[in-house]
Amino acid sequence: MSRGITGTRGDEPVVATPMHKQVFSLVTGVCLDDPALAIPTYPTRVTNGTVEVSVE
């Protein structure tokens, strides 16, 4: 997924998988082309220019 292209679908920020181009929400991780699929999401924030990811 890290190699996918980001963008928006409607107002939803999304990333498209490079292999089959299914689009996943960057907010919820749900696949917009097949709502039965989802990938895990983690809270993030930017602190002083550093991206922090919570894995709790």
Add this chain to the structure above:
Amino acid sequence: MRIVVAGYGPAAHRFVETLARRGFTGTITVLGEEPRPAYDRVALTSYLSGPPGASADDLTYPAPGGPVVARLGDRVASIDRARRTVTTEGGHDEPYDVLVLATGSAPFVPPVPGAGRAFVYRTIDDLDAIRAASARATSGVVVGGGLLGLEAADALRGLGLSTHVVEMGDRLMPRCEHFDHGRPELFEIVRVRRITTFSRLIAEHGRGRGCDVCKPVVASILASLNGGHVLDGERAALQDTNDHFLANIQKNGTYSVVPRIPGGEITPEKLIVIGEVARDFGLYTKITGGQRIDLFGARVEQLPAIWKRLVDAGFESGHAYGKALRTVKSCVGSTWCRYGVRDAVGMAIALELRYRGLRSPHKLKAAVSGPRRDRGRLARDRRRPGRGHGAARRRLLRRMARHRRGPRQAPPVRQLRQRPRHPRPLDRLRDRTRPDQARSRGGDPPMTTVQKAPVTATGERWTAICAYADLIPERGAAALPGAVRSRCSVPSTAACPPSGTATPTAGRT
């Protein structure tokens, strides 16, 4: 300053609105054919399919501020440029200092049987006519599967008709969610407005933040028109993974690597290197249709090591993933073929080396053949001239006369390179595959020294003709027909393109 706008559609509306916003102080007169001011044509469907009582007013744009006079329902019939006056069908004369033509265009209706019963989908009047006709119809056909075509189809369905869509492309709606334009239109916008970034294009001509469809499309357009490195700055995020890794992603997430093999000609040494790389990295190999070799199954972390081995051996990327020149195939030509009279391999190599790295709106492939006879042409010309005296008969007679003189021939590359007319085939093959020996014998320079030069007529067939032009040092551009010369600027052979127009090849053969 009196500005007169002929036509009152969205373009006229936007023009007037922009003028007003910029504080224009003169007078503006808009002359419209329709009995209502400009309205949102993209939303036309809501007029048909919307709740009962939906009216044309719901679509009408808010009236622009400022000193705008609109004359509706009276279309412009003639323009007198000497008197600077337009005259409407109703006989009204309107003088102007500046005349803006914003008439839009008439939709093309294919001249098929029954076209007289066809409707176009452009104005509110059109929609009223469609709605009236639907009352006594059971099925409808929409020609064109673009945004408006699908909107129209949805509207027909809403009117209770069994609806069909006919589209000439292989998919519906070839536009991107984020732009109301197709690829050719985006190309023109970028070219005319000299746009160099995706963010500016989408801010001024699109909406949202793009997606995996429109970003690579725009990336190719920007690379075609502006040069520069395809992974520079903001552009990197527009490119598919393939352009980042110089390889094609496959179904299991591994990549395949295609080194460039110009014209399909390769030395045993290079073949061995490819074999060794495939063996050492456990790659599946397959000969492609483009006369090169695809190495499949590389994991992403193996790619740098694979490319290091290939580049060290003199290979570069074949751009098998790019909207770029892929490959120039060739038949074996006069080097080996008993019937070959032209150096097809040499020409293919020259073309591929010249245009490698050229980015284009779509992928580019080419092929060269050099047989003795063009059988297709001869077969066609066995037709007998008819009895008429028209242009077609004259053309056919001319062509037959030409064939009596001998077949028409492609520019003789061998002569242009001032080779001996009938060199021994093995000498010629060695010249190409062992350039060091050719040089010491005082032979031709090796083909790899063919200069690259900027091409202005990107992606057009004229580029192929330009390629001939600078392979003809003694004749140059003068050898081209006038019409061709005016279409392309023939570059000097000394001028190399800025290195940035090439994609990252990491090394040159």
